[in-house]
Amino acid sequence: MNKIVKGKCIDISSEGKGVVKYQKDIIFCDGLFIGEEADIEILYQRAGVYFGKVRKLHTISKDRIQPKCKICTSCGGCQYQQINYQKQLEYKTNRVKNAIKRIAKIDTKVNDCIGMKDPYHYRNKIQVPFAKDRKGNVVYGFYKENSHEIIPTKECMIEDKRAASILWDIKELIKKMGIPTYNEDNGRGILRYVLIRTSYHYNELMVVLVTSMLNFPGQRNFVDALIKLHPEITSIVENVNSRHTNVILGNKEKILYGPGFIKDDILGLTFEISPSSFFQVNPEQVEVLYKTALDLIDINKEQVVLDAYSGVGTIGLIASKNAKRVISVEIVKDAHKNAIENAKRNNISNIEFHCGDAGEFINSYDGDLDIVIMDPPRKGSDEKFLSTLINKKVPQIIYISCDPETLARDLEYLKQSYDVTYIQPVDMFPMTAHCETIVALSIKK
Numbered sequence: 442m443n444k445i446v447k448g449k450c451i452d453i454s455s456e457g458k459g460v461v462k463y464q465k466d467i468i469f470c471d472g473l474f475i476g477e478e479a480d481i482e483i484l485y486q487r488a489g490v491y492f493g494k495v496r497k498l499h500t501i502s503k504d505r506i507q508p509k510c511k512i513c514t515s516c517g518g519c520q521y522q523q524i525n526y527q528k529q530l531e532y533k534t535n536r537v538k539n540a541i542k543r544i545a546k547i548d549t550k551v552n553d554c555i556g557m558k559d560p561y562h563y564r565n566k567i568q569v570p571f572a573k574d575r576k577g578n579v580v581y582g583f584y585k586e587n588s589h590e591i592i593p594t595k596e597c598m599i600e601d602k603r604a605a606s607i608l609w610d611i612k613e614l615i616k617k618m619g620i621p622t623y624n625e626d627n628g629r630g631i632l633r634y635v636l637i638r639t640s641y642h643y644n645e646l647m648v649v650l651v652t653s654m655l656n657f658p659g660q661r662n663f664v665d666a667l668i669k670l671h672p673e674i675t676s677i678v679e680n681v682n683s684r685h686t687n688v689i690l691g692n693k694e695k696i697l698y699g700p701g702f703i704k705d706d707i708l709g710l711t712f713e714i715s716p717s718s719f720f721q722v723n724p725e726q727v728e729v730l731y732k733t734a735l736d737l738i739d740i741n742k743e744q745v746v747l748d749a750y751s752g753v754g755t756i757g758l759i760a761s762k763n764a765k766r767v768i769s770v771e772i773v774k775d776a777h778k779n780a781i782e783n784a785k786r787n788n789i790s791n792i793e794f795h796c797g798d799a800g801e802f803i804n805s806y807d808g809d810l811d812i813v814i815m816d817p818p819r820k821g822s823d824e825k826f827l828s829t830l831i832n833k834k835v836p837q838i839i840y841i842s843c844d845p846e847t848l849a850r851d852l853e854y855l856k857q858s859y860d861v862t863y864i865q866p867v868d869m870f871p872m873t874a875h876c877e878t879i880v881a882l883s884i885k886k
């Protein structure tokens with residue numbers, strides 16, 4: 442029996458857990474929000490911090506709502522389903538404010554986080570494992586937090602609505618056709634994951650079947666039956682992953698139906714999305730994000746822009762319309778290749794693409810740079826990149842970040858030479874604790 446203690450939530454951690462003071466220690470408690478008091482079951486301790494879950498709520502926040510998702514307390518994907526959207530945005534704004542004050546130690550105003558009109562069913566990429574439960578029933582859904590136990594999920598509240606019935610029918614079809622799900626323990630079986638990617642601007646939808654072997658028996662009949670049930674599917678791809686690994690996609694691919702990719706638009710440009718392409722998962726908010734970022738700078742035809750950590754080139758391609766020239770740098774080869782194709786598809790020629798580390802690239806680049814737009818992964822940028830910005834006296838920087846704490850760390854470094862002029866959080870991931878932020882910096886005069 443775990444220990445149960447009484448406590449009051451005084452803050453929200455960067456992972457979206459309620460922060461509770463317990464004697465001289467801290468408990469991070471799932472599903473507990475500011476002002477609420479509860480009996481908390483202590484589950485485990487890690488790095489000097491306790492982790493717990495609510496056993497009984499005593500004081501309930503007025504912002505608590507009935508979650509739309511029935512499994513949100515066990516799935517671990519969403520931290521904020523139980524709190525109203527306005528409050529979620531407030532938590533995100535405060536997270537950025539705290540990081541800026543505590544870590545960056547600057548006093549630039551943080552604007553209120555920009556939310557979505559309808560914060561549900563926004564995700565354009567859905568990936569779920571398939572397996573058998575203890576009773577031998579085929580199940581699919583999400584892994585319980587920190588485990589490989591599948592929580593069966595009939596409908597996920599943040600995913601594109603079109604996915605739910607397709608996943609259900611895939612389950613029914615494999616049962617009927619005797620296509621076995623993969624068993625992680627002994628490596629037997631076939632179907633491992635199903636990935637669905639949907640287009641926001643076009644009637645296009647791709648199903649990727651991640652299997653343990655190429656050309657699984659009954660494949661043709663399965664594809665025909667699925668298309669008959671769901672004519673909205675425009676591509677089906679088999680991706681083979683025979684390795685014993687947590688990575689979802691393998692390297693081998695076979696197109697079973699349609700062109701093998703879908704396309705989607707961002708701010709008027711068209712991008713091709715293949716099974717493994719990186720593409721922003723919230724198609725409505727990505728336009729808000731990019732537009733807000735680009736509105737903070739006046740790019741003109743005399744200027745050279747660097748798009749660092751560029752992914753498939755989206756931001757740089759959009760910025761290229763107003764710039765003299767754009768230079769993009771991205772470390773992942775496939776994304777780099779996609780970026781080159783994306784430029785061709787949109788007939789854009791004033792952009793060049795480099796594949797490699799952003800810090801090394803900028804360090805070795807000896808031309809002029811007027812504006813740097815940087816969008817690093819969660820771990821943030823590094824000293825090589827940041828010190829080169831300072832040495833080269835790049836006049837303007839737009840920093841787009843998906844982690845307020847690493848962003849603040851990098852701003853703390855940049856502030857020796859830059860003024861932070863604008864800070865704008867944007868909600869790309871409603872219902873979760875993730876928070877995107879745009880920051881504008883200009884070199885000190």
Ligand code: SAH
Nearest residue numbers: 750751752771772773797798799816817818
């Ligand atoms: N700007 C893009 C992608 C942002 S995600 C968009 O908005 O869609 C961050 C990107 O940085 C990823 O594509 C990742 O592969 C890339 N990346 C990570 N480390 C890098 C490094 N050291 N140098 C260059 N790119 C890097």
